[in-house]
Amino acid sequence: MLNEFKAFIARGNVLDLAVAVIIGAAFGRIVTSLTDDIIMPVIGKITGGLDFSNYFLRLGEIPAGYAGSPTSYADLKKAGVPLLGYGEFVTVAVNFLIVAFIIFLIVRTVNRIALRDRAEEAAKPTPPEAADLVLLREIRDELRLRR
Incomplete structure (x- = not known):
């Protein structure tokens, strides 16, 4: 089982996924800052x-x-007061829309690059066949024909 786990971890897909998660987390912080500090x-x-x-x-x-x-939404939340923070929800929804876009x-x-590459590949002349x-x-x- 340990060898199978080592083989699983060593595959490129797992490493690619780990890198994607790390970059995604950093990108999420950038988008949160963009939303909180610039857009909102x-x-x-x-x-x-x-x-x-502070809409709640x-x-x-x-x-x-x-x-x-x-x-203050933050102060009340820290004090344990039950709140319905619809302003925070709007901010998170804007974050989501930015990330989705x-x-x-x-x-x-x-997709456009892949389509262009396929079109270029199809447009290439086929090499002449051997005699x-x-x-x-x-x-x-x-x-x-004789059959």
Whole structure:
């Protein structure tokens, strides 16, 4: 079983997958920063200074010893107050749309390159056949006609 595991790990697909997961995690952090630090503030500015991260509904009572802001989603969440954070959901949905669009662009580009490569391969002239191969085909065709 150990040898099978070693063979499985040593295959290229597993290593490719590991690299893809690491790059994907880093890419996810980049997209999160893009959304949180650039896109959502611009949307907030356009909509009159709205901060989507603080859009929430409080579903429970604030604890008696709570010293933070009653309008801060992060502070209330840290204090254990049950919240429905629809502003955070909007931010995560925008993150998803950005990632999905970028993946779409990557797949589209790869498909176009593959299609172009196939077209180039099909357009290449076929090498001339050897004379003996042509002769053998002619003999085969003659024998078929005699039957």
